[in-house]
Amino acid sequence: DGPAAVSPTGRPWGGDPATRSQDGAFLTTAGGVPLRDTDHSLKAGRRGPTLLQDHHLREKITHFDHERIPERVVHARGAAAHGRFESYGTAARLTCAQFLQPDVTTPVFVRFSTVVGSRGSADTVRDTRGFATKFYTAEGTFDLVGNNIPVFFIQDAIKFPDVVHAVKPHPDVEIPQAQSAHDTFWDFVSLHTEAQHHTIWNMSDRGIPRSYRTMEGFGVHTFRLVADDGTTSLVKFHWKPKLGVHSLTWEEAQLAAGTDPDFHRRDLALAIEHGAHPQWELGVQVFPDTEDQVFEGIDLLDPTKLVPEELAPVQPIGLLTLDRNPRNYFAETEQVAFHVGHLVRGIDVTDDPLLQGRLFSYLDTQLSRLGGPNFTQLPINRPHAPVNDMLRDGMHQTADHIGVAPYKPNTLDGGCPFHAGADLAFIDVPARVADGVKERAQPASYDDHFSQVRMFWRSLTPVEQAHTAQAYTFELGKCFEQAIKERQLQALAHVDAGLCATVAAGLGLPAPAPTVEVPDAAPSPTLSQVGERWPVD
Numbered sequence: 001d002g003p004a005a006v007s008p009t010g011r012p013w014g015g016d017p018a019t020r021s022q023d024g025a026f027l028t029t030a031g032g033v034p035l036r037d038t039d040h041s042l043k044a045g046r047r048g049p050t051l052l053q054d055h056h057l058r059e060k061i062t063h064f065d066h067e068r069i070p071e072r073v074v075h076a077r078g079a080a081a082h083g084r085f086e087s088y089g090t091a092a093r094l095t096c097a098q099f100l101q102p103d104v105t106t107p108v109f110v111r112f113s114t115v116v117g118s119r120g121s122a123d124t125v126r127d128t129r130g131f132a133t134k135f136y137t138a139e140g141t142f143d144l145v146g147n148n149i150p151v152f153f154i155q156d157a158i159k160f161p162d163v164v165h166a167v168k169p170h171p172d173v174e175i176p177q178a179q180s181a182h183d184t185f186w187d188f189v190s191l192h193t194e195a196q197h198h199t200i201w202n203m204s205d206r207g208i209p210r211s212y213r214t215m216e217g218f219g220v221h222t223f224r225l226v227a228d229d230g231t232t233s234l235v236k237f238h239w240k241p242k243l244g245v246h247s248l249t250w251e252e253a254q255l256a257a258g259t260d261p262d263f264h265r266r267d268l269a270l271a272i273e274h275g276a277h278p279q280w281e282l283g284v285q286v287f288p289d290t291e292d293q294v295f296e297g298i299d300l301l302d303p304t305k306l307v308p309e310e311l312a313p314v315q316p317i318g319l320l321t322l323d324r325n326p327r328n329y330f331a332e333t334e335q336v337a338f339h340v341g342h343l344v345r346g347i348d349v350t351d352d353p354l355l356q357g358r359l360f361s362y363l364d365t366q367l368s369r370l371g372g373p374n375f376t377q378l379p380i381n382r383p384h385a386p387v388n389d390m391l392r393d394g395m396h397q398t399a400d401h402i403g404v405a406p407y408k409p410n411t412l413d414g415g416c417p418f419h420a421g422a423d424l425a426f427i428d429v430p431a432r433v434a435d436g437v438k439e440r441a442q443p444a445s446y447d448d449h450f451s452q453v454r455m456f457w458r459s460l461t462p463v464e465q466a467h468t469a470q471a472y473t474f475e476l477g478k479c480f481e482q483a484i485k486e487r488q489l490q491a492l493a494h495v496d497a498g499l500c501a502t503v504a505a506g507l508g509l510p511a512p513a514p515t516v517e518v519p520d521a522a523p524s525p526t527l528s529q530v531g532e533r534w535p536v537d
């Protein structure tokens, strides 16, 4: 019942801060006191000094001074959209997750991102892209926090700060594309050769997508699904764009970065605004949940390996449609908080050591990025399921908790069962933990760093191979240290002699011989066989 509960444009204002806009009948302070003037500070005489008592001046400037929050430590630059996920029901035999049952539609929020650049960097750089989806399911929030590349640089989360330090701008000049920054990247990936698989995807045309709308997405890790009867299976999640997979050429990417650094976010926003709603099918590769968690010789817990699709086809389980742009970039795209630990009943994690570390990292970083422990109360992060937790107080608490006994069991606040029934509660799969001693070590299966890099290289068409060799030559050409270039050439010698020779010639260096046996160029499983349904060209 304030002075004007509805603004001239019909929007409510002055009540819920989430809907506050600047088109009310008149301006007020944050405390709702109507104001006459916001252009002149209160002064002692027209030419006199400004008075400290001017609350409106102090409030306006203080709030402005605190408008920025820290950007994400990685994936800082992004663009997002709302949409819906329609389940085909085909995964219902594998999982009891409610949102994957037949005829269920779930609201979603998807944020695409680059990894390395800061919030104001260009969109069309050569980089991995984030593809993070928040499913607001009726049984709680599920986040699928993936990338547009199916493998990752490292096999153990403990190296994540190291790889990020190597790819971020150099600490002295903070120039992302400085000669020295190229040195640190190539230094890392040539010393940690497990990174070579992710790197070749970056050097291929996959590293410069045409549009967020034409990217695949991958959950990367192997997850575990649980069916109603308790049976489990291992899966890898895939997003397949209905528009197909398309990339820019390097020259197009360079031009776009100069003429329109917002190329990808503009493309996404305009497409949605004009009704060209982008769509992806969600699919799963399904593997038996065997004790060794190895499929066709591929260790499913090694995030630097993929499973070729002709060994395990991607089976469609639902359709994602993005149909609404965010109303406020800060409130939604910036404040959204994804977390691989946001799982729902019927989906569980595996022991992939990269995934295990991620389970710690996201909440930890968000505690400082979003200013304390209550960011799940922000509208964009709020579950669409009933919440009945015992988390209390803390900075930026907006809930008005009632009751006196935030602990269980208790005798004072009745009416709330201690446990959900087995048909409702999250299922921690009683998976067997490997026998062994505590040690800082990894299985021998993690030691093969090259066979899938070779498989990827051989799956490319001649044009794709030429682009990839040019990218290696260009990027390595920016390195200052000869020893780093030579070490990376040695890694390429283990991938393919032809690729190594081409890049070496481009750099004006001799091509080294491999120090391990490289199999002949037999026809490889074609990764671009995804093109049979979703053409690559």
Ligand code: HEM
Residues within 6 Å of the ligand: 071, 072, 073, 074, 075, 078, 111, 112, 113, 129, 130, 131, 132, 145, 146, 147, 151, 152, 156, 157, 158, 160, 219, 220, 221, 303, 336, 337, 338, 354, 357, 358, 361, 362, 365, 366, 369
């Ligand atoms: C952010 C994907 C590995 C730490 C993100 C985002 C994506 C992503 C998509 C952006 C989320 C958003 O849009 O807000 C991945 C994938 C990985 C991976 C696919 C490997 C398969 C890791 C690892 C760590 C890590 C190993 C740490 C141990 C972070 C952090 C953020 C982030 C700290 C910023 C989160 C925030 O501030 O909200 N990651 N990531 N990531 N990731 Fe990862």
